[in-house]
Amino acid sequence: MIEFKGVAKSFGRTVALDGVDITFATGKITGLFGPNGAGKSTSLKLITGLNRPDRGEVMIDGKDPLDSKVEVAYLPEIDHLYPWMNIRQAASFVSSFYGDWDEKRYHELLPFLNLDEEMKLGKISKGQRAKTKLLLCTSRRSKYLLLDEPLSGIDILTREQIIQTLIRDFREGEQSIIISTHEIAEVEGLVDEVVFLDRGRVRLQGDAEQLREERGMSLVDIMKEAFRYAN
Amino acid sequence: MPTSNWQRFSALYGKEMRELRPEIIIVVAMAVLICLTMYAKSGTDARDLLIVPIFLLMGLAGFLPFVASFKLLGREWSTNTIYLIMSLPVRGGMILGTKLAALISQYLLGTLVVIAAALFWVHPHLPEIVNSLNAMTGSQTKLVQFIPGIAMAYLLSLTWLFYLISVSFLSQLIGKLFTRFNGVITLIVFLATLAFAGWLMDLSRSFCQFSSSFNILGPGLQSSLQQAMVFMGVNSAIYFVVAALIMVVSILVYRYRIEL
Numbered sequence: 001m002i003e004f005k006g007v008a009k010s011f012g013r014t015v016a017l018d019g020v021d022i023t024f025a026t027g028k029i030t031g032l033f034g035p036n037g038a039g040k041s042t043s044l045k046l047i048t049g050l051n052r053p054d055r056g057e058v059m060i061d062g063k064d065p066l067d068s069k070v071e072v073a074y075l076p077e078i079d080h081l082y083p084w085m086n087i088r089q090a091a092s093f094v095s096s097f098y099g100d101w102d103e104k105r106y107h108e109l110l111p112f113l114n115l116d117e118e119m120k121l122g123k124i125s126k127g128q129r130a131k132t133k134l135l136l137c138t139s140r141r142s143k144y145l146l147l148d149e150p151l152s153g154i155d156i157l158t159r160e161q162i163i164q165t166l167i168r169d170f171r172e173g174e175q176s177i178i179i180s181t182h183e184i185a186e187v188e189g190l191v192d193e194v195v196f197l198d199r200g201r202v203r204l205q206g207d208a209e210q211l212r213e214e215r216g217m218s219l220v221d222i223m224k225e226a227f228r229y230a231n
Numbered sequence: 232m233p234t235s236n237w238q239r240f241s242a243l244y245g246k247e248m249r250e251l252r253p254e255i256i257i258v259v260a261m262a263v264l265i266c267l268t269m270y271a272k273s274g275t276d277a278r279d280l281l282i283v284p285i286f287l288l289m290g291l292a293g294f295l296p297f298v299a300s301f302k303l304l305g306r307e308w309s310t311n312t313i314y315l316i317m318s319l320p321v322r323g324g325m326i327l328g329t330k331l332a333a334l335i336s337q338y339l340l341g342t343l344v345v346i347a348a349a350l351f352w353v354h355p356h357l358p359e360i361v362n363s364l365n366a367m368t369g370s371q372t373k374l375v376q377f378i379p380g381i382a383m384a385y386l387l388s389l390t391w392l393f394y395l396i397s398v399s400f401l402s403q404l405i406g407k408l409f410t411r412f413n414g415v416i417t418l419i420v421f422l423a424t425l426a427f428a429g430w431l432m433d434l435s436r437s438f439c440q441f442s443s444s445f446n447i448l449g450p451g452l453q454s455s456l457q458q459a460m461v462f463m464g465v466n467s468a469i470y471f472v473v474a475a476l477i478m479v480v481s482i483l484v485y486r487y488r489i490e491l
Binding site: 011012045048049050051052066069070072074076078079080081082083084092093095096097098099 | 233234238239241242246249310311312313314315317318319320321410486490491
């Protein structure tokens with residue numbers, strides 16, 4: 001379980017998170033939604049230990065994120081892989097650090113995502129790089145999978161493949177996935193829980209199905225409504 | 232099954248060596264080129280002139296790892312690969328340690344290749360050089376007696392490089408704590424750390440009551456060689472301790488202060 005307790009984080013004068021309390025349940029897919037600048041990426045970076053809270057604490061199964069990195073697979077929005085590596089070299093590099101690397105799954109996912117091991121990361125398209133990042137994350141049997149805008153700038157067919165990969169490999173009850181995105185419609189059917197963030201504060205959170213039933217509308221409309229009242 | 236620290240170290244070290252490959256290839260290729268030219272000019276005066284490029288190449292091989300220390304760390308930020316590196320389940324000590332190990336390897340590889348090239352050129356003349364040195368100093372020193380001194384000088388150069396790389400890492404990491412003017416801050420911290428470490432080393436030398444004044448070419452070459460050995464040994468130890476301290480501070484800054 002990942003817990004945020006009164007977490008505040010600022011970058012200079014910009015408040016990214018303002019005393020946030022969130023619990024990300026184990027074994028579920030949680031959608032972390034909100035407009036640009038809501039604090040979604042900062043939340044994920046706090047979980048991976050790339051940022052530290054100014055106030056409050058972030059705990060992963062009761063431990064500090066810096067001591068839990070081995071449990072977490074992180075897909076950032078930016079391209080973070082070495083451009084001189086090919087996919088095979090990148091996979092070999094990443095697998096050296098994680099005991100949960102699943103070589104069999106890696107070889108299954110390669111053709112599923114239409115990727116070739118010899119493709120050089122600096123020479124492939126944005127969509128292929130996005131799929132490579134996903135390949136490297138989902139080839140691990142990690143307890144926590146954090147995806148920061150995995151569909152951003154990706155064409156419709158590649159988006160479909162990415163979502164299919166997530167559905168295919170999600171281990172319900174065992175693995176927790178947090179998807180940060182402002183493109184809610186794309187992942188609406190995927191998420192069990194939702195957290196709506198706005199300007200560093202939690203605007204709404206709960207079970208996705210329950211929220212849809214209670215309000216009689218889709219998550220996209222719920223978010224629109226929540227933010228209309230907030231503004 | 233968790234992966235071993237050795238496996239993690241190897242992966243990071245291999246990656247760093249790949250990043251340094253172009254500079255290593257340049258030095259090795261130039262050394263080979265000079266060797267081949269020397270071979271082609273064998274028996275001519277032009278061959279003697281090649282000692283100049285050999286010395287220049289030695290300087291380049293020694294200086295490149297220091298320059299590359301800025302590239303190796305700074306590029307992680309400019310290419311966003313720092314996101315990958317910082318999310319890996321390894322401590323800052325291993326991240327900076329593998330970079331240091333790669334830079335030291337680059338130095339060893341470059342300088343040893345150049346030394347080998349120089350020896351290839353100079354080895355027929357070595358007895359003449361030792362004889363003229365003995366004639367100048369009036370002593371009877373054999374060639375093998377110079378070897379410990381040369382080895383100690385090489386060790387001193389290694390600790391000196393370790394010191395410069397540590398200062399480079401620390402100044403870059405402190406620069407990364409600032410979003411604006413980080414290049415200027417890096418330069419200021421670099422110079423300030425050099426000045427502070429210089430003061431610390433002077434203090435250590437005066438604490439050891441160690442005098443650095445001696446004359447290698449004065450009368451009594453062997454006693455001068457011994458003095459030089461002590462000088463280089465003490466300085467190597469001082470450089471090593473100060474460099475290790477700066478490296479520890481760099482690791483702490485990386486672990487507790489660096490954020491993305």
